[in-house]
Amino acid sequence: MPTSARIATFLNRRQALAGLAAPLLASTAIPAFAQGYPAHTVKIVIGYPPAGATDILARLLGQKMADRLGQSVVVDNRPGAGSTLGMDIAARLPADGYNLLLSGVTSQAIASYLYASPKSDLARDFVPIALLATAPHMLIVNSEVPAKNMAEFLAWAKARNGDLNFASQGVGTLSHLESELLLQQTGLKATHVAYKGSSLAYPDLISGAVSFMFDSVAAATPLVKAGKVRALAVAASRPVPAVPDLPTVSQSGIAGYDIDNWFGLYAPRARRRMRSRCWPRPPSRCCRNRPQLTAWCRRALSSPPATPPAWPAWPPRTTRVGAR
Incomplete structure (x- = not known):
């Protein structure tokens, strides 16, 4: 299929995945994990190599989580296949609160369309914990x-x-x-x-x-x-504070070109309903500390999440990539 057709049609899939962004921002009642958590190292899987925006955000989050939990948090870089390799690996890990995935809604929406038979699916196989930032x-x-x-x-x-x-x-x-x-x-x-x-x-x-x-x-x-x-x-829909002298592509004369790259923290979905209360509260608390998020984003040169728009305003906001 021509690339232009792929660009136009993957948006439908992205709109479906955008539903994950609502609970990322709106949920406030994630249950507490079992007493004594964590008893060992927590792992954050990402689908990109070191030194990129995803890696930077994951390591900043891991550092804050380690401080709060009193336990080591490691970042596991698993690049490949348009970032889907990391998601595939994370989806097979135990849903026990010790395995997390930091991923972009945008990249996974693209990948889920481009690959005919994906092994995993962000909406089906993961539970959203928190929206972290955008990585423009x-x-x-x-x-x-x-x-x-x-x-x-x-x-x-x-x-x-x-x-x-x-x-x-x-x-x-x-x-x-x-x-x-x-x-x-x-x-x-x-x-x-x-x-x-x-x-x-x-x-x-x-x-x-x-x-x-x-x-x-x-x-x-x-x-x-x-x-x-x-x-x-x-490429973002608005100027980026970290590079204040740079205009957006749209401001530069290419109308409708704006691509916001949202990142969230996820956990593998429990295979049995009785285990759905195993979401760890500490990671979600770290992610909802807005002053801390702002500090992370300043260091990562990413924009912190804006005040969450009410549903159904969220899908159009996350699907505006100007590709139609």
Whole structure:
């Protein structure tokens, strides 16, 4: 199926998954875990390699949870298959409060559409604990690209007439579809080069083997500050405080282009109803401490969750990616 068709039709699946975001923000009565919890190490599984926004958020959360619980919290990086490998692994772990998944609603919605027979499903196989933050992405280019803003970049790219490569975190990832959406809305032509995470793409972006990519503000900012790549715009629906001088892609003249990348904490769903009360209260308490969340997000260069909109306002908000 053509990429443009995939971009347009995966939104239906994303709207269904967006239902998970309501309890992430609205739930306030998660039952307490058994007395003596935790008796051993708690694990947070993520579907991305170290150093990216997901990894940063997971380690900040793990540190706070460890302080509160008096027990070690480890982050288990399981990158691959558009972040679904980590979700597949987490879904098979015991639903005992010691195994958690930090994942993006957006990336899993994309993956659930692109893969014909997914082994796991975020809505079916997991219980939402809390909404953590957004991890906004921005468009970054090789430092030799003669463009300081989106208008200059589009003019330069069109003049290349398809002689252009772009990188992504992997086939079917948000990073991939953000670039495909940009090509679709502007008429640009470019060749996709997929990597297993942004950290593996950076050497080629810095060398000029690929010219541009979308990546998280958290991961890309150190390279931008070092002058190794240049940032042109953020993909989010609103400006990002961590990079106040960068406009959004939409503000740069590409109307309707806004992609918000929400992240939440989940637990494997109990296989028996009687075990549904095994959700650990301490992680949920850590996640709902708004001052702490704001501090995490400032360090992770991510925007803290806004005041939760009432249902049914939530699905349209989480599904606006400008791909129709």
